[in-house]
Each structure stands twice: as structure tokens, then as C-alpha cells.
């Protein structure tokens with residue numbers, strides 16, 4: 001029996017974890033499980049606006065001041081803004097006159113038309129590449145909401161905000177705690193950096209409004225067609241629609257133009273009549289809404305698609321309610337047609353959620369479906385539709401690791417009937433196979449790494465219908481390690497909340513510790529291409545970096561995950577575990593505490609519960625495993641960029657945020673190794689020396705940088721001031737002499753590589769270089785890693801000789817060295833020293849070099865090379881090539897495998913390419 005409406009609302013607000021457990025019991029008439037969904041906005045907003053308008057005049061200014069009092073202590077939105085960005089208005093203060101005489105409407109509109117024509121020509125010019133879009137100010141003002149209910153947060157802000165009119169705005173001023181209610185009076189124009197539109201207030205004063213960062217319209221993964229963007233925009237911001245702009249900012253541009261700017265539309269812009277327009281315009285037909293949703297889905301604009309499907313669902317609900325009201329009866333059996341519409345809409349929305357990796361929401365949608373009268377309606381649909389729906393349902397379960405449930409469902413009669421016949425049999429077979437694979441990965445850590453790599457090569461675009469074969473189970477072996485505060489780091493001056501990962505038992509080489517998918521990831525192969533942005537954020541110290549739209553997309557992805565998902569708490573925990581954010585939080589709270597304390601010292605009347613408040617605030621600074629800091633409404637871009645800068649897990653093509661992976665500290669002699677396949681991060685034990693209680697470490701930098709100074713510079717980007725690992729400690733023992741010896745090597749190397757040198761002179765330098773290399777290896781023989789870089793440099797000098805014209809003596813010398821290359825190389829890598837037995841020493845560049853040499857010389861000693869490669873293969877893939885034990889035997893296979901593995905580790909490959 002269906003439940004009452006009030007109960008439904010309760011279910012909607014329940015975290016998805018509860019929904020998962022309730023899939024069979026969920027009410028049939030829930031239209032939307034996402035409380036941020038625009039379908040809930042309109043009513044709440046209109047209601048709120050009405051009460052606000054009435055109460056505004058009565059609100060006394062002292063109310064705002066009161067919110068700052070200690071008793072009501074809270075990091076408010078403007079506080080955060082000013083604390084974080086220290087809004088600098090110094091250069092703007094001379095220009096803060098009131099915009100009392102707005103420009104005539106006709107002038108503004110005419111300008112807008114001209115601009116539209118210019119933009120059209122510009123966008124047709126395909127050579128356009130970098131764009132200047134003032135990203136530094138965007139970053140300053142753009143905030144990423146971390147709360148699930150962005151709507152109510154916006155409403156909270158409006159509670160204390162003042163309604164403004166255009167002629168009351170001050171120029172070059174951010175009007176915190178104020179809002180403008182505006183009507184759109186022009187066609188929106190998109191010029192790649194912003195959406196431009198003309199707006200007017202209730203006094204008919206007009207202004208140009210530039211909306212930046214509206215990325216979910218303009219930069220969703222695959223949307224690249226101008227036509228599509230324009231269509232979407234004219235639907236979102238049509239003429240005569242209304243918007244509310246929070247914290248308006250009136251800016252005088254360099255060319256003297258004055259315009260409103262919105263840098264963070266998701267938090268500052270409310271499309272107040274959007275839903276109403278959707279439901280009262282010609283698109284009243286549910287079927288039409290579904291089709292628009294399908295169009296969005298086809299171009300991978302999944303968020304928009306979700307929105308349209310949700311409107312459709314809401315419409316079905318409204319119709320049903322109206323029907324009920326008119327008949328005055330309780331909810332009776334629903335008409336078949338309506339139910340079939342509902343099933344299709346839910347099924348399509350579920351597909352969007354799956355694509356966006358919101359498996360929990362997808363599951364909630366299918367959960368509702370499964371509850372439909374024992375699938376009667378579903379089974380009446382065409383077989384293909386039923387098949388898709390059930391496939392989506394099971395995929396959602398698999399994504400969430402609910403393997404037993406999938407097994408149960410596959411065996412159940414309902415699913416048997418639903419998936420029987422025709423293509424559905426294949427679907428069934430896929431699901432059965434994937435179930436075994438994913439369960440194996442999850443419980444036994446048996447990943448087919450080679451298979452994953454090959455898929456990565458062959459399958460460039462993983463945006464399939466439902467991406468099960470590219471989906472892998474996550475594996476966190478929490479019984480093997482724990483994450484706790486690191487005493488070593490704290491001793492060395494790092495903040496108290498610095499963490500590390502520690503072994504809970506003795507661990508064998510090859511033990512898989514973590515297989516983790518990032519919380520969000522981007523594919524940043526497109527840097528430098530058409531959609532790149534100039535990012536001025538790092539420009540303060542004269543370094544300019546380019547940040548491609550993919551980086552912005554990472555941020556959007558995060559925003560999306562937070563906004564759309566019901567599991568914001570889990571996500572939030574993940575984000576909070578990220579170092580810079582935690583540090584920022586700690587500092588913020590600390591600053592605020594000391595400020596409050598100062599204030600209190602001067603103030604005679606402390607609040608009664610002052611001690612209590614203070615101790616509560618101090619709690620925030622405790623390690624997060626004991627108590628998480630309180631939720632912050634926003635995390636600013638700046639913090640996100642910092643986090644990203646310090647992210648060691650970058651590959652040539654992917655960059656992701658890994659909540660558990662980011663807990664591993666660095667060591668130049670690590671006992672764990674990591675690599676990325678696709679966007680999955682794998683961390684394995686790579687040293688036999690791991691004992692219970694040892695810290696588990698990875699390397700953030702290439703291991704073969706011999707110079708400790710160079711390594712330190714490299715590590716600075718990860719906020720590591722002075723690495724305390726045993727290698728750095730050893731190298732620093734006699735630092736001046738050590739660096740001098742290395743310098744001498746590079747000086748002779750430069751001489752030996754000179755152009756236009758005779759064979760004889762080069763040979764002299766080569767001999768000197770050998771001598772010096774021998775000296776280095778003897779003098780620093782206790783060093784755990786040999787001089788790998790130097791060795792490789794030394795060997796590469798051979799190619800500078802003109803072999804044809806070389807004297808016999810030189811030829812012989814070079815040939816002799818070539819023959820014994822492998823032995824010496826193994827020695828340099830300490831492969832032969834069992835007490836070190838650190839396979840990571842053979843990572844990356846060395847392997848590429850080996851392969852390179854192998855291609856040239858394999859005929860001379862094929863067996864030896866092959867033995868080494870088999871050994872390396874085992875190191876790389878550990879015991880995980882589960883699907884087949886068929887070890888590749890051809891050089892071609894090895895080359896592909898190692899090249900890809902090394903390519904996943906950008907640091908190594910970058911060093912290689914530089915070299």
C-alpha cells in the first residue's frame with residue numbers, strides 16, 4: 001500500500017544509505033529523492049520572497065550585528081569571504097560612487113545587439129584559443145557550496161539580506177548581504193567566458209549582467225556545440241523571466257562600461273521562475289519533457305537531463321494530486337499510462353545518475369521502480385525497456401558493492417522474467433560475469449591489471465551506455481593498516497592534525513593496500529587546446545600557469561557531486577580529510593578564537609556559557625578521527641586549487657582526488673608503490689621490510705634524483721619543507737661535499753656531450769666521467785639507491801660518437817661496455833642487494849630505458865633481458881593477473897605494458913622526456 005505524502009517527504013530527506021536498505025519498501029509516488037532538485041525550489045522561494053518583502057522593512061540593522069555575537073558564534077558567509085579573500089577594495093575605494101543615474105534602456109539594448117554580432121563572428125573563428133577571462137577575480141569570489149541544501153542556504157542569506165534597486169548600487173562594490181530581483185529583457189549571449197544578458201529591476205532601470213563560471217551549461221564534459229549551448233541558455237534565461245542575484249557586484253570595467261557581475265551562479269543566482277516556466281509553457285506534455293531530457297542525455301548534459309526528467313515526474317504527481325482533489329478520494333490504483341510514463345522517466349533519470357557516478361541516487365530511483373506492484377507495469381513494457389531498467393538497477397547495486405543483493409536479485413523470479421528472452425539474455429550473462437569479477441576484486445584484491453591497461457588503450461572514451469566493464473570494485477584493506485596522527489610529522493613542526501598510514505601487521509611484498517577511485521577526477525590531456533583558461537591565481541609571483549577547462553571541470557565535478565548527491569556527508573568527510581582544507585579550517589578557527597579572545601578581554605560582559613563555547617571550539621582542532629570539524633558552508637576555490645597543486649597522484653592524463661590515498665606520506669625510500677590505471681589508484685607494498693607499526697609511505701618524486709637539494713626543491717610543491725627520510729638524512733651527512741661531487745659529474749658530462757667534438761676528445765672526457773662515476777659509487781656505497789640518473793647519462797654518451805670513423809680501440813671499449821650494461825644496471829638499481837630488496841627502484845624511467853636498450857640489443861642476450869622483464873612484470877603486476885595466468889612472452893607485449901604503466905606515472909615519464 002502506498003504511504004502518506006508526509007511520510008514520502010521524510011523518505012526524501014533520508015540519507016541515501018537508508019534508502020538503499022529500503023529499496024523494497026520505498027513509496028511508489030516519490031518523484032524526486034534530491035532535495036536540491038529545482039522541483040522543490042519554486043514553491044519555497046516564492047513563499048520566502050513574499051514573507052521577506054513583508055518583513056524586510058521591519059528588520060532592524062542590529063539584528064545583523066547580533067549574529068556576530070559570541071553567543072551566536074558561527075562562521076557566516078560574509079565572514080568567510082572577508083577572512084579568506086581579504087577583499088581588497090583599496091584600489092577601488094576612490095570609485096565607489098552610487099550608480100544613481102542608470103543608462104537608458106535603449107542604449108544598453110543596442111549595445112547588447114552589437115555585442116551579439118561581434119560574438120557571433122568571434123565564435124565562428126575556429127582559431128581562437130586562449131581566453132582572458134579574469135579568472136583571478138573569479139577565483140576570489142567563486143565559492144563552492146559544501147552543503148547539500150544550497151537552496152536553504154541561499155534562503156538563509158536572503159533572510160538577513162536587504163533588497164536593493166539598481167540606482168542604489170555602488171560602483172566597484174560587492175554588496176554583501178543584499179539582493180536584486182531582476183527581469184531578463186534580452187536574449188542571452190555566450191562568448192565562451194561568460195553569459196551576457198540585460199536585466200531590469202522593478203523601476204525599469206537596466207544593466208548588463210555577466211554571469212561567469214556557469215559551467216554546467218557551457219562546459220559539461222562533451223558539450224561542444226554552440227547551437228546546443230545557445231538553446232540551453234535561451235531556455236534557462238528567456239526574455240521576461242526573473243532571477244534573484246545575491247550579493248550583487250557592480251563593476252566598472254576597463255573600457256568604462258558598468259555591469260553587474262555574477263562569478264558564482266550556483267550560489268549567487270536563483271532562477272526563481274524556472275520551474276514554473278517549464279511546467280506552464282508549451283512543454284506541458286510529460287512525453288515532451290522526457291524527450292528534451294533524452295536530448296540532453298545524448299550530449300552528456302546529464303544534469304540538465306536529470307532536471308527535465310524530474311520535472312516530468314513532478315508533473316505526473318501534480319496531475320495525480322489534482323485528480324484526487326477533484327474526486328475527493330484517497331489514492332487509488334494509478335492509470336497504466338501514467339505509470340508507464342513514470343517508469344520511463346525514473347529509468348532514464350537512473351541512467352543519468354549512473355553516468356554521473358551517483359549510484360546511490362540511481363539505486364533510489366530503481367528502488368522506487370521495483371516496488372511497483374511486483375513489477376507488473378514494468379513487465380508490460382517492451383522487453384528491451386524492461387531489460388534496460390533492470391540492468392540499470394543491478395548496475396547501481398554493483399557500483400555500490402552490494403554483491404549479495406545482486407546475486408539474490410539475479411536469482412529471483414521477477415528478474416528472471418524481466419531479463420528473459422532476446423537481448424536480455426546477453427545482459428543477464430554480462431551481469432553474472434561482472435558480479436564474479438567485481439566480487440573477486442573487492443574481496444580478494446584480484447584485479448586484472450593488464451586487462452585494465454589494455455582497456456585503457458583501446459577504449460579511449462569510457463562514456464558507454466552503462467559503463468560496467470570499466471567499473472572496478474574498490475578495495476580498502478583496513479585490517480592491514482590504519483590512518484592515525486603522525487608523531488614524526490608533529491615532532492618536525494607540522495600541525496597536530498597531520499596524519500600518516502601505519503601497518504597493523506607484517507606485510508608481504510605485493511600486498512594490495514588500496515584500490516581507490518577518486519572522489520572526483522579530470523582528464524587533462526587537453527591543456528593548451530582550445531578551451532584553456534589563463535589562470536592568474538599563481539601569477540602573484542610572476543609565474544603564469546595555464547589551467548585548462550578540464551581543471552575547472554574538476555572543480556565543477558566536485559560541486560556537482562556535492563550538489564546532486566544525497567550522500568553529501570560522506571563526500572564531505574572525504575573533502576574534510578584533505579590536508580589544505582583541514583589546515584585552513586584549523587587556522588580559520590584559531591584566528592577566530594584569538595580574535596574572539598581579544599574582543600573578550602576588552603569586553604566586560606562575557607556570555608554565560610563562554611567557557612562552554614570556547615571548549616567546543618577547541619574541540620574542532622582535535623584530530624579528525626576523533627572529531628570532525630564542523631561543517632563549513634563553503635570551501636573556496638583557492639583551497640581547492642591548493643589541494644590540487646599538492647596532489648601527488650597525477651598521471652599524464654588524469655588527475656584525481658583520492659581521500660584515502662592522500663593520507664600516505666612521502667619517503668624518498670618508500671615501502672609502498674602506487675600507480676594509476678584509468679583513474680583508479682593502486683597502492684601496493686613494495687618492500688619486504690614492512691613490519692607491524694611501520695609507517696607506510698609512497699614516493700612523491702622520482703627516486704633517481706641523486707641530489708638531495710634537487711629533491712627538496714621538488715618536494716616543496718607538496719609542502720614538504722625538509723624530508724626526514726633515511727635517504728635524505730644520509731645524503732645530508734656531508735652535504736657540501738656530496739653536492740660538489742655531483743656537480744663535478746654534471747660538469748664533465750656537459751663537456752662530453754659537446755657538439756663538434758672529435759671522437760678522441762670525447763673519449764677522453766668519457767673516461768674521466770667513468771672514473772668520477774666509480775669514485776661516486778665507491779665513496780657513497782652505503783647509499784640505498786645507486787646513482788641511476790648518472791649511470792643512464794653515462795651510458796647515453798655512447799650515442800654521441802661517430803662510430804664509423806671511430807678508432808678500433810674506442811669501438812672495442814664501447815662494445816665491451818654495452819655487453820655488460822645489464823649487470824651494471826642491475827647493480828645500480830641495487831637489484832642484487834637482497835638486504836634492500838626494494839623493487840620500486842626499478843620503476844618508470846629505468847624500465848623505459850631497459851625497453852629501449854632491449855630493442856637495440858636484445859638479439860645479443862635475449863634470455864637475460866627476458867628474465868629481467870619477467871621479474872619486473874611480477875613486481876608491477878604482483879599476484880594480481882587473476883583472469884589468466886598467461887604471462888606475456890613477446891617483447892611487444894612487455895613494451896606496451898611497461899610503457900603504459902610508466903605513462904600513468906607522470907613524474908617518471910616527465911623526467912624521461914626531459915632527459
Ligand SMILES: C[S@@+](CC[C@H](N)C(=O)[O-])C[C@H]1O[C@@H](n2cnc3c(N)ncnc32)[C@H](O)[C@@H]1O
Pocket residue numbers: 486489494497498499500577578579646661662663664665666667718719720721722723724725
Ligand atoms: C598527501 S598529504 C599526506 C597526508 C598528510 N600527512 C595529512 O595529514 O593529511 C601530503 C602532506 O603531508 C605532509 N608530508 C607528507 N610526507 C612528508 C614528509 N616526508 N616530510 C614532511 N611532511 C610530509 C606534507 O605536509 C604534505 O603536504
